[in-house]
Amino acid sequence: DKQKKDDVVKVGMITTLSGGGSGLGIDVRDGFLLAVKDYKNIQVVVKDDQRKPDIAVQLADKMIQSDKVDVLTGIIWSNLAMAVVPAAVNQDIVYLSPNAGPSALAGKGCHKNYFNVAWQNDNLHEAAGGYANSAGYKNTFILAPNYPAGKDALTGYKRFFKGNLAGELYTKLGQKDYAAEIAQIRASGADSIFFFLPGGMGIGFMKQYAQSGIDLPVVGPAFSFDQGILKAVGDAALGVKNTSQWSKDLDNEANKKFVSEFKSTYGRLPSLYASQGYDTGMLLLSALGNSSISDKDGFRNALKVADFSSTRGKFKFASNQHPIQDIYVREVIKEGDILTNKIVSIGLKDRSNAYVDACSLK
Amino acid sequence: MIKEEKLNLIILLVLFVIPFLAYLFNEPYLTTLTTKIVILSIAGIGLNFILGYGGLVSFGHAAFFGIGGYVTGILASHAQNSEQMFFFLQFDGSNQILFIWLISIIICSFIALLIGYFSLRTSGVYFIMITLAFAQMLYYFSISWPAYGGEDGLSIYVRNVFPFFNTMNPINFYFICFTWLLIFLTILKIILNSSFGLVLKACKENEERVKSIGINPFKIKLISFVFSGAITGLAGSLYTDLNRFVSPSVLSWQMSGEIMVLVILGGVARLYGPILGAVFYIILEQTLGGISENWQFWLGLIIILEVLYARAGIMSLFLKDSKS
Amino acid sequence: MTDTILKIDNLSKGFHAVRACENISLEINKNEVHALIGPNGAGKSTLIKLITGFLEQEYGKIFLDNKEISYLTPEERAQKGIARSFQVSSIINNFSVVQNIKLALIGKNKNYLDFLTNINLNKKLLKEAFYYLEEVGLNKKANELASSLSHGEKRKLEICIAISMAPKIFLFDEPMAGLDGESSELILQLFKKIKKRAPILLIEHDMDTVFSLADRVSVLDYGKVIATGTVSEIKKNNTVKKVYLGTEH
Amino acid sequence: MTNLLNVQNLKAWYADSQVLYGIDLKIESGQMVALLGRNGMGKSTTIKSLCGIMEKVEGKVFFQGKSIINKPSYEIAKLGFGLVPEGRRVFTNLTVYENLICSAKKGYWSIDKLKLVFPRLNERLSQMASSLSGGEQQMLSIGRALMTNPKLLILDEATEGLSPNLRNEIWKVISEIKKEGISIILIDKYLHKIKPLADYLYILSRGKNVWEGNSKDLNDNIVKKFLSV
Amino acid sequence: MTISLFIEQILNGLQFGVMLFLMSAGLTLVFGVMGLINLAHGSFYMIGAFAAALFAELTGSFMIAMIASFVAALFAGALTELIIIRKIYKRDHLDQVLATFALILLFSEGIRWIFGAYPLYLDIPNSLSSSFNLPFEIIYSKYRMMIILVGIIIAIILYFLISKTLIGIRIKAGQNDREMIGALGVDVTKLYTIVFSLGAALAGLAGALIGAIQSVEVGMGEPVLILAFVVIVIGGIGSIKGAFVGALLVGITDTMGRFLLPSFFSYFFDNASATSIGSSIASMSIYILMATVLIFKPSGLYGGKND
């Protein structure tokens, strides 16, 4: 109802809907669609990228060339984002990232058409490092898969963590058995563990860790402890601290509305990804309400203002158009029979990102 | 029910007119899609040469597709960023597509020579697996090697330069790829009808016999393997230019599998089989993907029906005298 | 200057406990048909495999035309002029009959690295192939798939391949097995003709054939040569009668 | 004597090409019947059709009064067919012993009996069949069929590749088997060996039986016309 | 690095090896013995895990869950064999590749359709969640010990089934010459259905046993499939002994590679690069192992012949 013009806005959503990791894509899509569902003049084209970069590129081509979309969004994975985003934003398409935030797009590679609504990739890991300090850990064992996002994760953690490293390990991407790593952890004399192992890797690690009988405190980013995945990890996750910019129990109006609407629409609890999809939709709506899509500069400015009520509470863009936001520390708890998260503290307050200075945008 | 030559001609004609139709109806994406079909066809034709005619089932052809792709990406990215490639050599890469093709073919041939030299000691299923092993080594290497983006891949933003043509125009780029398709079809047709071709086909069935008429089957197979690797490598090079991007996923075993599926789907040991396979596969992927979230389920179902009822690939559905 | 074309010197090969060939020495002369007979499992096929290089000897040497070939690969030996037939037909089943012969001719002419010339249009090659097909009487089946040939026809094709290689020596492993009377006779005549081109080392269990064709016969038993001589000498040899011929001949 | 096998108007095809054009055969139980003919006339195809391993066959085939045409091969075999196929077809990935027991049935023939006929096989029991010499494989193929203790033994060129004395041995075995009352279908090229043994002979030419009768009737004219030069 | 850590890692390698064998056991049967290239083998692994997760949730009993995994995969296998696989035994290996590739799509998407896109919960029973204390201060999980036991038992059973029983001999004969074994009175068709289903059931059981300590998710079968192929090929196709030895080799190579290579490279590089380079090479290690084995033994360690 706030929208000034009646012109139709076409949004292309490229996301992962089939195969491994499709849960994330589905949540982003559902969250986004929930946000924009009442706006008839927003047309959303959703396509499945199968988690393959080349397919994502081709879908972007299709959406730009044939569907003539104004805005692209939806990509879950950094490597797919790296494949699609640079080319798209150079063709004057606005890209709103609901999940991936690779450092290359935050620093030198930042672009006026690229907006990240989720986080810069390092953020949650940085917060974990920050939390480790405040929890008094002195000697941490850290591990992540051997690929760029994994390296970013450990770099992010080390950026804030002040103690020693008892060990640093890169595991094989897709690895499921961690007996060897856990043995090393046990032998390392560490006082805590930080890990970034998304998807099935994290499930395997947590279960095996719990079975190993070691009870050092574990910290990780939210990805391995989010709503969709917690059920599969089971009680092994109880008590684990994880860092996230969002949580179901965040006490603000927008979030309450989101959580209840999401539950009633889809019949399940929303996840981190759903919240990000939702916020992306809300951001888009706010910009459309204050400008017209035909005026690209105006539209970009409207986006940059980020005049929307985020499910995370306060939300602002840094000059490189990545969020400035609080990153919370959550703890996995049980609500009745259901595993879920509860905020315990703030890990980093008003965290921007490490690449702002490298970006030429002002 | 028609003759194979006629069917082949029809396939080429259709491929030829699609971009014009796409232009007429202002559907540029159709041209991009057809370009993809043509590129995958080239990759498939490369594989089919050894798989169909030589009986060498390589499950590692993504290695060549990927190396061709990475050579292109690396040369171009250096040229774009004017970064020197080797610290001891004054060389900034290149964005001249003709030069890039040359280098891709040379490097892919060399790698194929190495991989082939070791792999061809084995046969049958062992060959399938050893080729897979080499491709997997490259895959894991590419994921964890940070210089060119690791798993994030490498973007080159604009296509490489072809003299007198603007390659960013989809139709121009399409016809460059289409020309390559024609070139390879012609070359392979000539080779398959030559003495070498006959010996290669003989190796597929009975190496003992080939040896006892005085020909070393290893040599024949190795040469074919190099040919095949070079062709698939060039396809990879084109694919990078199509997407203006390359990433480890082109080196993955799924990619090898996909190339193989195209070949089998179209019809093994038929020159135009991979083209039909690619057309069929991409059309299914595009249309089913639009219909249902669970489109891969239906894709699977259709492929199974195809295997059960079109014994020798899709080609055989159209042909009267289908080989048994 | 001797008449010997193939000389086998003290050749041995065993498989685990089985001594398949034990110190075998043989000489094959120009223009002779040399038959190799012996009980099943005596080591005859093994000897052929050693000569053609499909198996490696433990010790001993092989000379072709006075040049040692003991350490060459099978294909090198074939190029030096050894043509063979296999005990179980070894042809290219997916090829037509004439393509099988063309293949052999390509091997003989060593132009397998010709990538350009279309062999289907090569009249000279076709003519040459047909010349040999006619010799064995397969010209009528030239364009049929080799797999559709009957057992006997396959054997003829196999012999035809060997002939078309115009070798220095033929090694035939039971070429008559499974042939009907008429075809056997035809092959018999053929052998008489081609022995003028090159000597034949013939393994055969059909004694009528052996006795009507062979100039000399060697008898193998448990991997050893137990007798060598002319047909009449062998027929008279009591050991040979006992281990191989039985009472009939 | 009762009728064991009755074949009427048997036709068979390889893919689209017809090879048998109406074969008629009859075998009484306990009889030994020989199929003669030049190469490629359809002898082996007839055998394969009877055993149920041809893809496309037509006609009538009764075994002990039961129709067996187009039945799966294993059912036919269970009725008591024992096949020694052309070209041996031993299981090369099994040892000699495994070859012998894989389809064995209890009865007169056992490994111990077989040892006496083929001492050579006995020496090789644990060797892989692929490494046997040609003749040894042939012995194995015969032995394997005997071990199924068949009612009807089918020998398609079973003496091919055997040494003369062993061949004689096989002929002796065949006549012994016959004495035990087992019926036999035989294809072989040694006419002088077949004649004294066979009760009845058929000559095949171009997929049809063109002559039949007993050994005495098989005169030189017929032999010349249908079998040799 | 202490000696006890080293020993423990060797143990971990062995245990990972046995786990790999468990994954490959069914594949050895179907691929090695029947000669069928079955890419969908990983799907049965997945089906087993999902069935177990479902029944564990319904009944709360780990035992029942394991039985369910076996039975579900057995059924899925039998059905697949009857409807599809039996039509392609005679076909080229390539047709088998294509058909079973399609089966992967069918099963994966089918499962996702039914169970949704997120991983399911399956955990080990409490009674097995504790550890043994071994000498040298080595602590070893009871559950993993049980997996080792199950793996070894299956290895022994399979070994006897294949090399010592008539069934095994007949299957192998059928692989060599189906037509001939039929003509000798053996109904291989039925035999093949049984064996295929059994292979599938073993995969299903492995999926459940291993899913309980890893994760139960769509697509869990494919990486396992590749690993299982690697194991079988290293050992030599068709040899149970080979598969077992191959599995242990792969397990130890992988574990020790992950463990030792990063520390090895830390002699040359700083810590972060060393662990990165070391783990890159570690992730290639099993493929390097396979290529090396095949270059020197082109038909695997215990493979008799090619093909």
Ligand SMILES: Nc1ncnc2c1ncn2[C@@H]1O[C@H](COP(=O)(O)OP(=O)(O)OP(=O)(O)O)[C@@H](O)[C@H]1O
């Ligand atoms: N690869 C092998 N492994 C073990 N034993 C073998 C192998 N090859 C051959 N033999 C044995 O060596 C002996 C000689 O075999 P060979 O094939 O040379 O016999 P042959 O004289 O040709 O007999 P035939 O007339 O029956 O063909 C046989 O006893 C055979 O079993």
Ligand SMILES: Nc1ncnc2c1ncn2[C@@H]1O[C@H](COP(=O)(O)OP(=O)(O)OP(=O)(O)O)[C@@H](O)[C@H]1O
């Ligand atoms: N697999 C096949 N495909 C097509 N045609 C075949 C096949 N096998 C045999 N034939 C043809 O069928 C005809 C009869 O063959 P068959 O093997 O029955 O002859 P045969 O009488 O047993 O001859 P031989 O004495 O040579 O064994 C032959 O003309 C042959 O060319």
Ligand SMILES: [Mg+2]
């Ligand atoms: Mg022999």
Ligand SMILES: [Mg+2]
């Ligand atoms: Mg025959």
